[in-house]
Amino acid sequence: MKTSSLLLATTRETPSDAVVASHQLMIRAGMIRPLAGGLYNWLPMGLRVLRKVEAIIRQEMNRAGAQELLMPVVQPLELWEESGRDETMGAEMLRFTDRHDRSFVLGPTHEEVITDIVRKEIRSYKQLPVNFYQVQTKFRDERRPRFGVMRSREFIMKDAYSFHLSQESLQETYDTMFEAYNRIFTRIGFEYRAVQADTGAIGGDGSHEFHVLAESGEDDIAICSNSDYAANVELAEALAPRGTRPEASEELEKVATPDTHSIEEVSSLLQVKKKKTVKTLLVQGATEGAPVIALVVRGDHELNELKAEKHPLVASPLTMASDAEIQAAAGCSAGSIGPVNLNIPVLVDRTAANSSDFICGANEDGFHYKGANWERDAQITEIVDLRNVQKGDPSACGQGKLEIYKGIEVGHIFQLGNKYSEALNATVQNENSRAQVLEMGCYGIGVTRIVAAAIEQNHDDRGIIWPDAIAPFQVCIVPMQMHKSPRVAEAAQKIYDELMEQGIDVLFDDRSERPGVMFSDMDLIGIPHRIVIGERGLDNGMIEYKYRRDEKPQDIAEDEFMAFLMQQLAK
């Protein structure tokens, strides 16, 4: 394609609400334009990238045996009432009534619709397993849409749903999808990790998120330095420290700590490292017999709320005890709680449980204990994993230490079990002619988000650096002063024709702009391979080539150029 027949909407203006690189660069490179909050037009340059991403996903989904179908954007609310999610989805699900006052929603996801299809169309176990997918527009009325297409309201997802007679069959398709996702993200050219994930509100067992590693990511991911192990920090297991707890060597001593409430203040006042202290938090209990529960982690550690609220004694969602509840249970305010002489259940983190001679609140405002020791001074109800992992922690896989990275979630696979199939009564006749509730899995990829994530991972000061597989064009041809030099125009056209014939996606910049303008536009748009043709080069029988990431261009002899370029493209 030639730039003269393409909307080249590059701009130097960065909108004020664009705080992440991908949002800024997609606007500046003319890939998207805002229509309203969280709604974007995809201009021709951006759509080319989106379509390449879609094509890779379709190929790999088909290869993995999934069947493509297409469900409507608009769904009847009734189905959501049937599954019970009408209530749990909240304001993010946009609802409206049609001209006949019937209630509908803009589909934020399609579990209900696909389960409705399957309960009607799949009659016998002989038709199982099945795996259906679509590439389709979804809408979530985010309270605060942001980061451009990274967290927009209208977006494109690939969502797949599989149905099975048994958990084994579900696991098999789950594994196939796991592989397909790895193929997809590898083909796109991502540095990414498959991460053990929480199943959240959607329920069920077994879930992986696929995260693109990028500094701007919203999620913290713990990655083993020596293995494939990766987990969302929220979910990564913090192992118990090696070795047994050191013996107590100090006496319990109450010390005055006036006006110190935080771990920072206490450790600073007493001139000790934070790891010598423990932090005690009171939360609401799940049972009548124990309305308040104490959670203890080491002073340098962070409580992991997700882990805490999974404990049967702890109310879910995790709810901090009120000042009055704290006063009643511990006889002090929040900054002075400690496990010594505390008459409520005390759940102690694995690492904190290995501390001895530690410092903790004395359950008396203005006082802490030094030299506190478990068993001798304070009782442990149960030792549990309660904290977030940190950089340097041993990995749960046993093969190395953890690094903490930032990640952008681009895919998520779930084993849903029979959450939806039970609610919507999706059954088939099994081999014994009995109705059996189906097992279900679901597999999502944020198609529009992938485009933004690719930019977050691949850009520099000059603009985007597309991975070859999803670049809007693989190659650009930039002729120097073409409109004054028929020789340059002819040479550029010849290479253009040859590349088009080879099926290469090539952009021919035929504008009569200054070279600097053309170079900076092509760098901004992020086309990976650049060819420059000028009088001086042709005088020497040379054509200039530059890979977008390279510092400097190289001159290649004209007659070797096509072979050289093909080699570069095949890399």
Added chain:
Amino acid sequence: MKTSSLLLATTRETPSDAVVASHQLMIRAGMIRPLAGGLYNWLPMGLRVLRKVEAIIRQEMNRAGAQELLMPVVQPLELWEESGRDETMGAEMLRFTDRHDRSFVLGPTHEEVITDIVRKEIRSYKQLPVNFYQVQTKFRDERRPRFGVMRSREFIMKDAYSFHLSQESLQETYDTMFEAYNRIFTRIGFEYRAVQADTGAIGGDGSHEFHVLAESGEDDIAICSNSDYAANVELAEALAPRGTRPEASEELEKVATPDTHSIEEVSSLLQVKKKKTVKTLLVQGATEGAPVIALVVRGDHELNELKAEKHPLVASPLTMASDAEIQAAAGCSAGSIGPVNLNIPVLVDRTAANSSDFICGANEDGFHYKGANWERDAQITEIVDLRNVQKGDPSACGQGKLEIYKGIEVGHIFQLGNKYSEALNATVQNENSRAQVLEMGCYGIGVTRIVAAAIEQNHDDRGIIWPDAIAPFQVCIVPMQMHKSPRVAEAAQKIYDELMEQGIDVLFDDRSERPGVMFSDMDLIGIPHRIVIGERGLDNGMIEYKYRRDEKPQDIAEDEFMAFLMQQLAK
């Protein structure tokens, strides 16, 4: 693909609301399933057809120099207020508010959004002309969605919008789109006509509809028997009869016609053909000076409301005069009006104006005139084209007579002029650096509707007969008793592998069903080329081939089969 890995959702049940063949057959062949009124799931078999239609459209739009982009389904209401269409769209445009109480619509079309993009992105005449298109989901809240995907609420359209500095440039792109549409519908395999059309509420000059000819069509189309001329009956010009009006030969005579009100009753009572009578209708006028206007057409003709309301004396939309107004203007009731001694403007249809010695109402209840003649007995204010054309009328192209066909509108191209660009102030700097309002064209194709129209035009008692270009599969292989005959299985697999290698879309029916079930499923789904492999054939070195439209199959020698099939596919 093998049927074992495809959702083959054929069914014998025809839903009671499915009154047209395409709706019935799309359900029975397992192509679509209803989700709610006017909302359909596209099952894998149907989606294959839809995707092929989309691919043909994209290829031809790209070939014609249009650029693909993608605009959101959800649009801010503000843009519709700016264009003024907020008020004219009515209940068909679904509106809602988001969680922050801002007003949005589900886009029924995208003129406003594209004009908003263009007014921001196109700065100079040098960037013109441009033509943008998308293949995208739209929503129209039809009062009575019906005929399956033919008139659904959520549907897929290809909509294109072009922008120009001049009418000449608009005409050029319009002509290019006209050609592109002809290529698209020819490639799909339609029997269709490009039809001169009314521009309706959207405004502007110059418009063609593309109609697929099918008995179930909702539109009446006048087609010349000897040329390409075709026009919507609403718009087709009824030429003046050749020759001058015969001289008056009878005296004006008032006859009693008690209890006769309609043309049928009068002609029956007086024993004359309907064409000897004229029909006089009173309608509201457009001016204060003439609040009621008489319209006269021959008794055997139908008033064309669109033509009538375009006359400057006639109120638009056309409104019949009330009984009181008729009594005041003509002194009688509606069944007895005639042009004799009528003191209001009388607009006479070209053919009626050529009648002499005709019968008409006497403006006195219970009486008609015989032997009435223009000028002598009744005055003509103006002779105009007021009637619908009929079968046998001379074509306006002057090259033949008209036939009336039923058509299904699948495409529509419009010259919008500056309706939207003016309302939204879409201007560019012209060569003289002055701001100039853009000219605009728009070009739509009903993508989902094409699938239904193809079935309306191509089906029989056994099911769908797909045109090759959009068939879900071009070829099916039906092996006889494959599960009992390894020899049949092997031969079928061999042909399957060969066809797959050639890139042919082939469906291998590997179910262990009775041959009759497999045959009727493949006929219902409508796969054009059927290959049957059985023991008996193989004994004789023969493979059976049948084209979907053929009465009987033919046996082809095994070693000549592939060459034969390729020839059939190339037809």
